[in-house]
Amino acid sequence: MIIIGELINGMYKDVGKAITKREKDVIQHLAQDQVKAGAKILDVNTGPYSKNPKDDMKWLVETIQDASDASLCLDSTKPDAIEEGLKLVKKRAVINSTSADDDRMDVIFNLAKKYNTQVIGLTMDKSGVPNSRDKRVELAAKIIAKAMDHGLNANDIFLDPIVLPVNVAQTQGLEVLEAIREFRLISDPPPNTIIGLSNVSQGTKFRSLVNRTFLVMAVADGLSAAILDPLDKELMDALISAELILNRHIYCDSFLDAYRKR
Template identity: 40%
Template sequence: MIIIGELINTSREEVEPAVKDRDKEFIQELAKKQEEAGVDYVDVNCGTLIREEPEALEWLVETVQEAVDVPLCIDSPDPKAIKQGLEAHEGKALVNSITAEDERYDEVLPLIKEYDANIVALVMNDNGMPDDATDRIEVATELVDNLLEDGIPAEDIFVDPIIQPIGTDSEMGEHILNAVEEISSKYEDIHITCGLSNISHGLPQRQLLNQAYLVLAMSRGMDSAILDPLDEKIMSLAQASDTLLGKDQYCSDYIKASKSGDLTV
């Protein structure tokens, strides 16, 4: 399971002032905690700082990479900010995101090629947000096929089927699961990711729903998620699910995690 740590995001109440004030110690400590929890990427997002986003994102990239060895997920709606973040990044980054919208695709694709980055492919086109599994599969097919034709390796693509809150549509959970299963079976080498906590937005005891949904989604083919890695239970469930799904040869990673005390029951 590829874990993308979600905590360095200026939409979080405590993070925005830290980025505005360039509080290096706070940001680096948050990054270190996520690395210690076992993330594969640390997400950096300062999208709420619209006027200063490119400069703030560049600072975030430099600041976080001073503190951790894992690569970053450069997360922005602004291609200028993405470019500035990529210029500051060392190694192969993950960019969030490209879509099938003509303008967005044409702006982001050259950056992915220039900086040899992995890319989150968000299943949205010029018709807007998808409604159900069928829409998600159709847009994902269009987007992935275009990326492959334009020379992006399949293993560099992370399809995001756009999880929306189940509190506003009781069928949303099943729509996403059906889409994940179809997309993962159609494209063997691509990854499928998601903003996991979107499923529980607006509901009580959100962690419980997030934990349960991660297990369900992994059983249908999802192999990545943007989540809170400091939730020890969800990290343990990700490890246990990988083991039960045959992705942990001889259960060696599970046994190692158990012996080191990294698993929470």
């Protein structure tokens, strides 16, 4: 499973402040801690309050790369901010994200082609997030087809069925899980699938429990990547155990420790 660390996001108060005040050590520690905890890729989001997303993205990418050699997932609604980051990345990056709208896909896939990146494709469009698995699969197929039209490989696309909070959209949990299963049938080899995990527990009590329960269910349905908080040790333990049960690692009594030595 590919783990993308979610914590470098200006939406979080301390990160937002670190971005505004250019506190490098805060960001660099977050980067290093997440990698140490198992993240292979780090999400980089300037946050909703960024007054100058281009400059902030540039500063974040430089700051992170000074302290870590993890790949980056550039997370912004603004293509010019993403491109600012793409100009600087040292390793192959992921763009987070495009919707299934043609105009947005054209812009993002052009960037992906130009900078040789992978892309997260959200199965939503201007009419919003679908209620059903079928509509999600329809949009997923549209994203894959469009990506291939732009000369991208299907397996460089991470399809995101969009997880919604269980306390406001309880019917959507199952739809998302089924969508993950069905996305895998769209192409051969199957496209990658991804979820932004923490959304499932927004506003709930016992957030960590809800997160790890959902993650384990999604992993069993074939999920290939997740944006999550790798510093949540119980979440990571649950993920490692789920992958063990799916025979992705060889068992030993110290299997948690063994996984972390990888």
